[in-house]
Amino acid sequence: xxxxxxxxxxxxxxxxxxxxxxxxxxxxxxxxxxxxxxxxxxxxxxxxxxxxxxxxxxxxxxxxxxxxxxxxxxxxxxxxxxxxxxxxxxxxxxxxxxxxxxxxxxxxxxxxxxxxxxxxxxxxxxxxxxxxxxxxxxxxxxxxxxxxxxxxxxxxxxxxxxxxxxxxxxxxxxxxxxxxxxxxxxxxxxxxxxxxxxxxxxxxxxxxxxxxxxxxxxxxxxxxxxxxxxxxxxxxxxxxxxxxxxxxxxxxxxxxxxxxxxxxxxxxxxxxxxxxxxxxxxx
Amino acid sequence: xxxxxxxxxxxxxxxxxxxxxxxxxxxxxxxxxxxxxxxxxxxxxxxxxxxxxxxxxxxxxxxxxxxxxxxxxxxxxxxxxxxxxxxxxxxxxxxxxxxxxxxxxxxxxxxxxxxxxxxxxxxxxxxxxxxxxxxxxxxxxxxxxxxxxxxxxxxxxxxxxxxxxxxxxxxxxxxxxxxxxxxxxxxxxxxxxxxxxxxxxxxxxxxxxxxxxxxxxxxxxxxxxxxxxxxxxxxxxxxxxxxxxxxxxxxxxxxxxxxxxxxxxxxxxxxxxxxxxxxxxxxxxxxxxxxxxxxxxxxxxxxxxxxxxxxxxxxxxxxxxxxx
Numbered sequence: 001x002x003x004x005x006x007x008x009x010x011x012x013x014x015x016x017x018x019x020x021x022x023x024x025x026x027x028x029x030x031x032x033x034x035x036x037x038x039x040x041x042x043x044x045x046x047x048x049x050x051x052x053x054x055x056x057x058x059x060x061x062x063x064x065x066x067x068x069x070x071x072x073x074x075x076x077x078x079x080x081x082x083x084x085x086x087x088x089x090x091x092x093x094x095x096x097x098x099x100x101x102x103x104x105x106x107x108x109x110x111x112x113x114x115x116x117x118x119x120x121x122x123x124x125x126x127x128x129x130x131x132x133x134x135x136x137x138x139x140x141x142x143x144x145x146x147x148x149x150x151x152x153x154x155x156x157x158x159x160x161x162x163x164x165x166x167x168x169x170x171x172x173x174x175x176x177x178x179x180x181x182x183x184x185x186x187x188x189x190x191x192x193x194x195x196x197x198x199x200x201x202x203x204x205x206x207x208x209x210x211x212x213x214x215x216x217x218x219x220x221x222x223x224x225x226x227x228x229x230x231x232x233x234x235x236x237x238x239x240x241x242x243x244x245x246x247x248x249x250x251x252x253x254x255x256x257x258x259x260x261x262x263x264x265x266x267x268x269x270x271x272x273x274x275x276x277x278x279x280x281x282x283x
Numbered sequence: 284x285x286x287x288x289x290x291x292x293x294x295x296x297x298x299x300x301x302x303x304x305x306x307x308x309x310x311x312x313x314x315x316x317x318x319x320x321x322x323x324x325x326x327x328x329x330x331x332x333x334x335x336x337x338x339x340x341x342x343x344x345x346x347x348x349x350x351x352x353x354x355x356x357x358x359x360x361x362x363x364x365x366x367x368x369x370x371x372x373x374x375x376x377x378x379x380x381x382x383x384x385x386x387x388x389x390x391x392x393x394x395x396x397x398x399x400x401x402x403x404x405x406x407x408x409x410x411x412x413x414x415x416x417x418x419x420x421x422x423x424x425x426x427x428x429x430x431x432x433x434x435x436x437x438x439x440x441x442x443x444x445x446x447x448x449x450x451x452x453x454x455x456x457x458x459x460x461x462x463x464x465x466x467x468x469x470x471x472x473x474x475x476x477x478x479x480x481x482x483x484x485x486x487x488x489x490x491x492x493x494x495x496x497x498x499x500x501x502x503x504x505x506x507x508x509x510x511x512x513x514x515x516x517x518x519x520x521x522x523x524x525x526x527x528x529x530x531x532x533x534x535x536x537x538x539x540x541x542x543x544x545x546x547x548x549x550x551x552x553x554x555x556x557x558x559x560x561x562x563x564x565x566x567x568x569x570x571x572x573x574x575x576x577x578x579x580x581x582x583x584x585x586x587x588x589x590x591x592x593x594x595x596x597x598x599x600x601x602x603x604x605x606x607x
Contacts, residue, residue, distance in 0.1 A: 018396045026410045036425040052439045094319045101316035107309055126529040127580045131335030154323015185312045214418035235420040254421040261416045280477025
């Protein structure tokens, strides 16, 4: 009897501890985003004032107007968005095709080549990125968006892997029946496999879009200030005429920059989380 | 369509004995389908790697193509004598030793708690994942509000409990800690979601059976949950290791203070890739820089192989049970 109450008390205590850890961690995780949002409607004097006040006296929404008037924000955002959408579409199509081939064709060399795909996932990307930059600059492709398109045209190992795993589960009869009906291999892929892969298509599209939209290193290395993308533009923009950073305007720009990603997350949460899980369980 | 045409033509010309058997036709189709990736692999990965390797044996500085010289292993031997390389390797190892266990441990702990019968699990999962969505450039900007020495929220909070206000330089003198905080903030959600999925894949019967055999909570955790999770821990460790040792974005962005954009990273976060990046992009030492890149590649490869080798001592192997 006593043991039972003891067990009950222990359970209660561990539950309360569990919830406390969850709530405290959530607060810590949310705080940078929270401070970014409230500080984005402060003026710089409030941001740099002492003692610190969390909320501004009155919200200065004009910080958001300044984002648009001080830099060609809209232009850079549209450019980044278009590049992200177009390259995401290309890499999704190519990766699905390659993934289909690896899933459905067991021919001489296919196994070894798939090992290469896996190996490319664990090669440190930076070791390739910098020589790529040297190659692109020799070919006069820096300060253009060709590097993004060329890389999209080659597909992406992780996305190829995701599609392959998905297509592995398709019944063999589906393919055989289509082949008997005279469907060529490309039509089998395009009209039978691809339309049935919508969840993976969504996951890959979102991942590929976010990768370009959020990127900092590639635009930093490949593009000059005139052609750059949002990640680099926002990390360095917004100075007053004397050249000092307008910190809170940068924060307002940051909020606008993150907003589409948050929206995408809430709409496609399932696809995103599934993709993350697959990325971690593939070993 | 065209391939079908040529196929039938070939078939006709070799009347009776088709040259393209079904197997050969399928092989051809396979290579056609994967050709974009294969071309990309050759031109965007293999060739740059070879160019990088070739450059590392020269004195190339970006401008001296006409007077370029083969210098053998000079760039490599130079790296071993470069005190900055030694220093930055040390910082990178400390970074990995600080960042990796903390990230793995915290993600695993959060997944364990969320795997209990928790109310609002979905909401917590969302909150934990949100930071991973924030682009790295903005993440560092947002964290400055908290980590700034004089006006930062963290020092302000600490000052409530100290006799004198503190001004700890989380982004310069103590940047290793500031950077670890930002990095874990960005990665916790991803790690937690992967571990949570792994935990949910552990069959309940297994835990029940152990309890019926008299195992207590700790024993169930230690001998069932932890053991079954080792393949996932292993995989996360490998991926985390590779990404930690090539970390460049975070120190680069933390360094960017105020109006100066060419400032040198604070010593505590002068990581190996920062040194390499400076050699290539600031000093134009392509030959030396690519040698440093290849050394990084070899270093990461050796570490990865060591971790793979260590698998047999601690990673649970379920392949013998036919389930994978």
